[in-house]
Amino acid sequence: MTGKVVRKERATIKDVARAAEVSPMTVSNVLNGRLQFVSPATRKRVEREIERLNYRRSTNARNLRVAEQRSIGMVIVDESPTFLADFFTCQVVAGLANALNRADYTLSIYGVPSAALAQSMILRNYEVAGFCAMISGPAEERAVVARRLAELEQPLVLFQQTADLGDADVCALRQDDLGGGRLIGDHLLARRVERMLVVTPRQIWPAVESRIAGLRDSIAAAGGHATLTVLPANSESFADVQAALSTYLETNPLPDAVVGANDPIAIAAMLLLNDRAVRVPEDVRVVGFNGFDAHRYSRPHLTTVLSPAYELGEKAGEAMLQRLKSGHFNAAEITLPVVFEQGFTT
Amino acid sequence: MTGKVVRKERATIKDVARAAEVSPMTVSNVLNGRLQFVSPATRKRVEREIERLNYRRSTNARNLRVAEQRSIGMVIVDESPTFLADFFTCQVVAGLANALNRADYTLSIYGVPSAALAQSMILRNYEVAGFCAMISGPAEERAVVARRLAELEQPLVLFQQTADLGDADVCALRQDDLGGGRLIGDHLLARRVERMLVVTPRQIWPAVESRIAGLRDSIAAAGGHATLTVLPANSESFADVQAALSTYLETNPLPDAVVGANDPIAIAAMLLLNDRAVRVPEDVRVVGFNGFDAHRYSRPHLTTVLSPAYELGEKAGEAMLQRLKSGHFNAAEITLPVVFEQGFTT
DNA sequence: CTGTTAGCGCATTCAC
DNA sequence: GTGAATGCGCTAACAG
Numbered sequence: 118m119t120g121k122v123v124r125k126e127r128a129t130i131k132d133v134a135r136a137a138e139v140s141p142m143t144v145s146n147v148l149n150g151r152l153q154f155v156s157p158a159t160r161k162r163v164e165r166e167i168e169r170l171n172y173r174r175s176t177n178a179r180n181l182r183v184a185e186q187r188s189i190g191m192v193i194v195d196e197s198p199t200f201l202a203d204f205f206t207c208q209v210v211a212g213l214a215n216a217l218n219r220a221d222y223t224l225s226i227y228g229v230p231s232a233a234l235a236q237s238m239i240l241r242n243y244e245v246a247g248f249c250a251m252i253s254g255p256a257e258e259r260a261v262v263a264r265r266l267a268e269l270e271q272p273l274v275l276f277q278q279t280a281d282l283g284d285a286d287v288c289a290l291r292q293d294d295l296g297g298g299r300l301i302g303d304h305l306l307a308r309r310v311e312r313m314l315v316v317t318p319r320q321i322w323p324a325v326e327s328r329i330a331g332l333r334d335s336i337a338a339a340g341g342h343a344t345l346t347v348l349p350a351n352s353e354s355f356a357d358v359q360a361a362l363s364t365y366l367e368t369n370p371l372p373d374a375v376v377g378a379n380d381p382i383a384i385a386a387m388l389l390l391n392d393r394a395v396r397v398p399e400d401v402r403v404v405g406f407n408g409f410d411a412h413r414y415s416r417p418h419l420t421t422v423l424s425p426a427y428e429l430g431e432k433a434g435e436a437m438l439q440r441l442k443s444g445h446f447n448a449a450e451i452t453l454p455v456v457f458e459q460g461f462t463t
Numbered sequence: 464m465t466g467k468v469v470r471k472e473r474a475t476i477k478d479v480a481r482a483a484e485v486s487p488m489t490v491s492n493v494l495n496g497r498l499q500f501v502s503p504a505t506r507k508r509v510e511r512e513i514e515r516l517n518y519r520r521s522t523n524a525r526n527l528r529v530a531e532q533r534s535i536g537m538v539i540v541d542e543s544p545t546f547l548a549d550f551f552t553c554q555v556v557a558g559l560a561n562a563l564n565r566a567d568y569t570l571s572i573y574g575v576p577s578a579a580l581a582q583s584m585i586l587r588n589y590e591v592a593g594f595c596a597m598i599s600g601p602a603e604e605r606a607v608v609a610r611r612l613a614e615l616e617q618p619l620v621l622f623q624q625t626a627d628l629g630d631a632d633v634c635a636l637r638q639d640d641l642g643g644g645r646l647i648g649d650h651l652l653a654r655r656v657e658r659m660l661v662v663t664p665r666q667i668w669p670a671v672e673s674r675i676a677g678l679r680d681s682i683a684a685a686g687g688h689a690t691l692t693v694l695p696a697n698s699e700s701f702a703d704v705q706a707a708l709s710t711y712l713e714t715n716p717l718p719d720a721v722v723g724a725n726d727p728i729a730i731a732a733m734l735l736l737n738d739r740a741v742r743v744p745e746d747v748r749v750v751g752f753n754g755f756d757a758h759r760y761s762r763p764h765l766t767t768v769l770s771p772a773y774e775l776g777e778k779a780g781e782a783m784l785q786r787l788k789s790g791h792f793n794a795a796e797i798t799l800p801v802v803f804e805q806g807f808t809t
Numbered sequence: 810c811t812g813t814t815a816g817c818g819c820a821t822t823c824a825c
Numbered sequence: 826g827t828g829a830a831t832g833c834g835c836t837a838a839c840a841g
Contacts, residue, residue, distance in 0.1 A: 129834060140812045145836055154810060167587075171614065176590040177532075178834035181523040181817050188571065201557030202773055204550070211547030214572045223589065224572045225534065226560045242533075243569065244522040268517065427548055475818060486828045491820060500826060524818035527833050 128170040137166040148174060180244075188223040189213075189437055190245040194231045194252040194262050201228060204409060205426050206251060209276060212430025213249060220438050222246070231262055240269060247272035247437050256323065272440045274433045277324055279450075288436050288446040290429060290453070294324045297422035297455040298331015301404050304420070305374050306339045308463060310402060313345045314372035316362060316382050318353040325378045328406055332376065346372070353378070358385035371401055374463070380405035380412070383419055387462065402463040420460040425453045474516040483512040494520060526590075534569040535559075535783055536591035540577045540598040540608050547574060550755060551772050552597060555622060558776025559595060566784050568592070577608055586615060593618035593783050602669065618786045620779045623670055625796075634782050634792040636775060636799070640670045643768040643801040644677015645684075647750055650766070651720050652685045654809060656748060659691045660718035662708060662728050664699040671724045674752055678722065692718070699724070704731035717747055720809070726751035726758070729765055733808065748809040766806040771799045 130148075134141040139159055146154045147163045155163075166172070180186055191210060193200050201207060214224045225245060231254055234240070250266055250273065252259045259278060266273055267285040275289045305313060313332065317325055329347065336343045350361035362375075362385075375390070377383025383405035387397055397403050397417075408421035432451060440446045476494075480487040485505055492500045493509045501509075512518070526532055537556060539546050547553060560570045571591060577600055579585055596612055596619065598605045605624060612619055613631040623637045651659060659678065663671050675693065682689045696707035708721075708731075721736070723729025729751035733743055743749050743763075754767035778797060786792045 130836095131834080141834090142813080142836075143811060146811090149836085156810065159810085171616065173587040173590070173615070175527065175834050176588060177523045177527040178817090179836080181521065181527055181819090181833095182835045182837085184817070186523075198561055199557060199773065201560055202554055204553075207550075207553040207557070208548055210556075210572075211545060211553070214547055214574055215544055218572075218574045226556075226564075226570045226572060228560055228564050241519040242522060244519070269519070270517065427545065476820095477818080487819080488821095488829085489827060492827090495820085502826065505826085521818050524833090525820075527817095527835090528819045528821080530833070 127175075128172040130172075130174070133163065133166050133170055133172050136170060137163045139163060186244060186246040187221065188225050188245045189217055189434075190225045190227055190243050190248045192240070192248055192250040192252075192266065193226070193228040194234060194250065194254070194259075195228065196230050196254070200253075201226070205407065205424060208409065208424075208426035209251065209430035209433070212427040212432075213434045214430070216431045216434025216438070220434075222434075222438070231258055234262055234265060240266070245271070246441055247274070249274040249276070249433050249437065250278075251276045252278060253322075255320070272437060272446070274437055276429065276433065277322075279323070286440075286446070288433075288440070288448065289450045290433050290436065291324070291451075292425055292429060293452050293454050294327035295331040295334070297406065297457075298328040298333075299335045300331075300422060300455070300457040301328075301376060301406070301420075302332040302335025303339075304457065304459075304463065305376075305402060305404065306335060306343060308402065310373040311343050312372045313343065313374050313376055314365070315345060315347045315376045315378065316358060316386055317347060317349055317378040318382075319349040319351055321349075324407075328378065350382070353382055355381070355385045358382050359389045362386050362389055371395065374402040374404065377403070377405045379407045380419055380421055383421070383462075384417065387417060387419075398461075398463050404463055408458055417462055418460040419458075420463040421458050423456040423458050425455060429453055473521075474518040476518075476520070479509065479512050479516055479518050482516060483509045485509060532590060532592040533567065534571050534591045535563055535780075536571045536573055536589050536594045538586070538594055538596045538598075538612065539572070539574040540580060540596065540600070540605075541574065542576050542600070546599075547572070551753065551770060554755065554770075554772035555597065555776035555779070558773040558778075559780045560776070562777045562780025562784070566780075568780075568784070577604055580608055580611060586612070591617070592787055593620070595620040595622070595779050595783065596624075597622045598624060601666065618783060618792070620783055622775065622779065623668075625669070632786075632792070634779075634786070634794065635796045636779050636782065637670070637797075638771055638775060639798050639800050640673035641677040641680070643752065643803075644674040644679075645681045646677075646768060646801070646803040647674075647722060647752070647766075648678040648681025649685075650803065650805075650809065651722075651748060651750065652681060652689060654748065656719040657689050658718045659689065659720050659722055660711070661691060661693045661722045661724065662704060662732055663693060663695055663724040664728075665695040665697055667695075670753075674724065696728070699728055701727070701731045704728050705735045708732050708735055717741065720748040720750065723749070723751045725753045726765055726767055729767070729808075730763065733763060733765075744807075744809045750809055754804055763808055764806040765804075766809040767804050769802040769804050771801060775799055 130141045130144050134144045144163050147160055217224050248266055248271055252262050267282045273287045277291045278289055315329055332345055348361055348365050351357040375386045377386055383403055387403045390397055390401055395401055405419040405421035407424045476487045476490050480490045490509055493506055563570050594612055594617055598608050613628045619633045621635045624635055661675055678691055694707055694711050697703040721732045723732055729749055733749045736743055736747055741747055751765040751767035753770045
C-alpha cells in the first residue's frame with residue numbers, strides 16, 4: 118500500500134487535439150479562453166477530452182514560449198535553519214502568498230544561508246518574474262546580498278531594508294519603526310517616566326536602531342530631560358536578556374520603564390522583575406515592540422506597537438504585480454504605519 | 464528613482480558559447496558539471512563569459528527538455544484569506560521549505576478557497592514534481608479535495624488527514640493526537656481529576672476528535688470512573704469560547720479540569736475563570752493542546768502538548784524527496800510523536 | 810472559425 | 826574534447 122510506481126504518460130495538447138479531432142491551436146485557444154475563435158460545440162468537445170485524458174498544460178513549455186513567468190521568488194537569507202518559523206517572517210510570507218495567489222501568481226520560497234548565496238550560481242537557477250527578499254545579518258553583509266540580488270536584473274522588493282542601490286529596479290518596503298518608537302516614547306513620557314532602559318540584542322538591526330531613534334526623538338520633543346540607556350544583551354534569548362538585566366540591576370537603580378527591543382525581550386525582562394517582587398506597572402513600566410494581533414489574548418498583555426507584518430507582505434505582492442504590469446515600481450520606498458497597543462504593563 | 468523600465472535581453476547558452484568561442488554543447492557541459500568532457504582552459508573561459516554576460520539558465524527550457532521539475536507545490540485549501548498566518552501551518556511550511564531547499568528543490572505555495580478548487584482547471588496549470596496539501600474544512604469536503612488532488616496522478620503528501628485513497632501515490636502525515644490525549648488524560652488523572660470539561664470548536668476536526676479519543680482511552684485505562692463532558696463553542700474565537708463556557712457554568716458546577724482543544728481555547732477559558740476569581744490550578748486545572756516551543760515564554764505557561772509542526776513539514780519534505788528518488792513512498796502513513804509540556808496551570 | 814508553420818532555450822545523440 | 830542536428834510542449838502569426 119505504498120503507492121503505485123508507474124507514472125502514466127501525461128497527455129499533451131496534441132493528444133487532446135487528436136482525440137477531439139481538432140488542431141492543437143484550437144485546444145490552445147480553448148485553454149486560454151480565446152472563445153471568440155472557437156465555436157461552442159468544438160469547445161465542449163475539447164473540454165470533454167481535456168477532462169477525460171486528465172490533461173494538464175506544461176507551464177514550462179508555455180512559459181518558455183511566451184517568455185513570461187507566473188511565479189515570484191521569495192528569498193530568505195538567514196543563517197538559522199528555522200528562518201521561516203519566525204512569526205514576523207511567517208506573517209510577511211502569508212500576506213505575500215495571498216496577494217500573489219489572488220492574481221494567480223505562485224510564490225516560490227527559497228531559503229539560503231548567506232554564505233551559500235556568495236556562490237552566485239545558486240540564484241542563477243531560478244526563473245521567476247521577480248524576487249522578494251528578506252535578509253538578516255549584519256548591515257554590511259545585507260548590503261552585499263541586496264546588491265547581488267539586484268544584479269539579477271529582475272524586479273526586486275526588499276523587506277526592512279533601505280534601498281541604496283542606485284536606480285536599480287527595486288522597491289524597499291518597511292514598517293514605520295521610527296514612528297513606533299515615537300509612539301512608545303510619548304506614551305511613557307506622558308506617564309512621567311524619567312529614566313528609560315532599552316534592552317536590545319547585541320546585534321543591532323536597522324529596525325531596532327529606528328525604534329531607538331524614535332524614542333530619542335520623542336524625548337527631545339518633550340524638552341529632553343528624560344534619559345535613555347541602551348542595554349545590549351548577548352542575544353535576544355530569554356536567558357541572555359535576563360542575565361543582562363540582572364547584571365545591570367546589580368549596579369544601577371530600577372529604571373522607570375523598561376523598553377524591550379521586541380516583545381519577547383520585554384516579556385523576559387518583565388518576568389525577571391516579577392521574580393524580584395518588582396510590581397509592573399506600579400514600580401516599573403514595561404513596553405514591548407513588534408507585537409502581533411494574534412498574541413493579543415496571551416498574557417501578559419504587553420503595551421507594545423503592533424507590526425503590520427501581514428500587510429507588509431500583501432503590499433509587497435501588490436507592488437510587485439503593479440511593477441510587472443506597468444514596467445516600473447510606482448515608489449522606490451514604502452513605509453507602513455504601526456499601531457500602538459495599550460496593554461496592562463504601563 | 465523608480466527603477467529602470469527596460470529589461471536587458473537575457474543571454475542564452477548560445478550567446479555564452481559565441482562569446483567563449485565554443486559550441487553551446489560545451490557550455491551545457493560546464494553548466495551541468497560534466498567536466499570530464501571539458502578541458503580546464505575552456506571551462507575557465509566559459510565560466511568567465513557566464514559571469515560577464517550575467518547568464519542565467521532557463522529552468523523552463525531545461526525542465527521541458529529533461530521532463531523533470533525541481534519544485535514541489537504546497538496547496539493550502541482554506542476559506543480564510545489569512546490561512547498561512549496560522550502558526551501551525553506556518554511552522555509546517557517552514558519545515559517543508561527547509562527540507563526541500565536543502566535538496567535544492569523549491570517550494571511553491573498555492574492557497575485556494577475550496578470552492579475554487581472545484582473548478583478543475585486551477586490545478587491543471589501548476590507543474591511541479593509533487594504536491595503537499597493541507598486541507599481545512601468539514602470532513603466530507605476535505606475528502607473531496609484530497610481525491611481531486613490524487614487525480615492529478617502525482618506524488619502527494621497529505622497533512623493531518625487519513626489517506627483513504629486506495630493505492631494512490633499518497634503519504635499521510637500527522638502528529639500523534641491520540642497519544643497526546645492520553646498524555647493529558649494521564650496527567651490529569653494522576654492529579655485526582657474526576658470531572659473533565661473539554662471545550663472544542665463546534666466544527667470538530669479529525670485532530671480534535673483524536674485528542675478526545677485519547678482522553679477517553681486514558682480514563683478507560685484508569686478504571687473509567689472519571690467523567691468527560693464535551694462543550695462545543697460556536698467557533699474557537701476568544702469571545703465564542705468564553706460565551707460557551709459562561710453559559711455552561713450557569714447550570715453546571717465547576718469541573719475539576721478544563722481541557723482546551725487547543726491552546727488559544729484553553730487561554731480564553733482560563734482568563735474567564737480568572738475573572739470570576741476561580742484559582743488556577745488550585746480550584747480548576749487548565750490544560751491546552753497543540754502548543755509551540757516558541758510560545759514557551761509567554762504567560763500563562765499552559766500545561767499542554769507540544770506540536771511537532773516544524774518536524775511535520777520537514778518529514779513531509781523528506782518523504783517527498785525519497786518518493787521522487789525511489790519511485791514510491793516508503794510508508795503510506797507516518798505519525799510523529801507529540802511532547803508533553805508541564806506548565807503552571809495544573 | 811480552424812489549420813499550418815516556426816521557434817522559444819536547452820540537452821541528448823551521434824558524429825567528428 | 827567538441828560540434829550539428831533534433832525535439833521537448835506550447836503559442837504567435839498568418840493562411841485558409
